[in-house]
Amino acid sequence: MAEPFDPSLPSIEFLRQKASRRMPGFAFDYLEGGCNSNVNVQRNTDDIRKIKLKPYYVRDYAGSKLETTLFGQTYSAPFGISPVGLQGLMWPKSCEILAAAANEHNVPFVLSTVGTASVETVSELTEGKAWFQLYHPAEEELRDKLLKRVEAAGCPVLVILADTPTFAYRPLEIRNGLSIPPRMTLRNICQMVAHPTWSFSQLAAGSPEFKTMKPYIPKGLDMKHLGLFMNKTFSGRLTVDRIKAIRDIWKGKLVVKGIVNVEDCQKVVDLGVDGIIISNHGGRSLDAGQSTIEVLPELAQKFGNRITVMIDSGMREGPDIACALASGAQFTFMGRSFMYGVGALGKKGGSHTVTMIKRQLQQVMEQVACPTIQDFPEHLIRS
Numbered sequence: 001m002a003e004p005f006d007p008s009l010p011s012i013e014f015l016r017q018k019a020s021r022r023m024p025g026f027a028f029d030y031l032e033g034g035c036n037s038n039v040n041v042q043r044n045t046d047d048i049r050k051i052k053l054k055p056y057y058v059r060d061y062a063g064s065k066l067e068t069t070l071f072g073q074t075y076s077a078p079f080g081i082s083p084v085g086l087q088g089l090m091w092p093k094s095c096e097i098l099a100a101a102a103n104e105h106n107v108p109f110v111l112s113t114v115g116t117a118s119v120e121t122v123s124e125l126t127e128g129k130a131w132f133q134l135y136h137p138a139e140e141e142l143r144d145k146l147l148k149r150v151e152a153a154g155c156p157v158l159v160i161l162a163d164t165p166t167f168a169y170r171p172l173e174i175r176n177g178l179s180i181p182p183r184m185t186l187r188n189i190c191q192m193v194a195h196p197t198w199s200f201s202q203l204a205a206g207s208p209e210f211k212t213m214k215p216y217i218p219k220g221l222d223m224k225h226l227g228l229f230m231n232k233t234f235s236g237r238l239t240v241d242r243i244k245a246i247r248d249i250w251k252g253k254l255v256v257k258g259i260v261n262v263e264d265c266q267k268v269v270d271l272g273v274d275g276i277i278i279s280n281h282g283g284r285s286l287d288a289g290q291s292t293i294e295v296l297p298e299l300a301q302k303f304g305n306r307i308t309v310m311i312d313s314g315m316r317e318g319p320d321i322a323c324a325l326a327s328g329a330q331f332t333f334m335g336r337s338f339m340y341g342v343g344a345l346g347k348k349g350g351s352h353t354v355t356m357i358k359r360q361l362q363q364v365m366e367q368v369a370c371p372t373i374q375d376f377p378e379h380l381i382r383s
Contacts, residue, residue: 011356012353019342025191029173034284038287040288053322053326064372065371068331079107087116108131109130117212128154129156133161145216158252159256163285167231168285170284256273258279296327296328301328321334321357322376326377
């Protein structure tokens with residue numbers, strides 16, 4: 001097998017720069033952007049990088065292992081690929097590319113309800129190991145249909161999304177008229193013409209669609225009415241009753257994503273969920289909120305012995321993962337980093353990025369003399 005790592009692109013920032021040159025502006029804006037002024041996008045990463053780790057240089061040390069067990073499955077590293085909507089718009093077939101890379105490297109891949117590959121396709125690519133993230137539908141009938149398909153596909157973990165009770169105000173998307181397929185404004189057409197690799201790849205792949213949702217979308221809708229349909233279909237806020245109903249139906253592992261305070265966490269723990277993902281949707285939903293790393297230590301301390309506490313939003317590379325694990329997370333997820341990889345390298349981008357982040361994290365562990373990921377908290381320098 002060819003070496004999966006390209007030494008000319010040895011960091012996420014290098015991948016980001018190349019992806020920005022290969023992707024049309026509207027697609028890259030969607031990947032980069034947060035809500036309002038992008039304050040919380042930056043805060044997430046800045047706060048993680050304020051954390052410091054203590055190295056031990058004079059001690060017996062036999063080496064480090066990245067492997068960890070999560071919900072009964074042993075993974076090769078303590079990170080997974082976050083659900084990202086509209087992946088196929090940002091880079092053609094990126095959803096399938098990343099699912100296949102996750103399976104190859106034995107890390108979890110989470111498919112979004114509004115992903116551009118179907119749950120059946122992703123399940124096949126991951127040999128039944130993919131997780132599924134559910135945007136809660138307004139109607140219970142659609143919820144039940146989706147849950148039956150996810151169960152039939154063999155997904156072991158269901159993630160219910162809590163942090164999008166309303167659609168975010170994202171100026172870049174409004175300016176770009178973002179939709180699937182992208183709206184044919186003169187500005188967008190010029191961007192496509194200026195990025196022929198993306199355009200020809202998109203032509204070969206076919207127009208991106210919400211593949212899991214396709215059976216439930218009325219045929220023949222123009223872009224305006226498709227948007228209205230999706231807004232109406234997913235207009236439901238997550239509530240205790242809705243979580244309880246899903247817990248009663250879903251027999252696999254159940255995770256709630258978007259928990260950022262003790263009160264909400266206590267509620268979902270009492271409902272019998274198996275884990276939480278501390279998340280603020282990558283800073284894409286609320287500019288005025290806290291960073292995820294800021295709330296992690298308290299939630300990990302209070303609930304880490306009762307449920308699995310995971311985190312996403314703000315991490316980009318291996319050292320960021322190390323700091324999150326040292327702060328109490330039991331597992332981590334990232335989205336933008338892997339999309340930068342695919343945008344920069346196409347089909348090779350998923351494997352390259354996973355390989356690179358594994359190497360980065362391994363180096364941090366060896367530098368500080370941390371044998372396993374469970375040992376990271378003893379390296380945290382507490383302020």
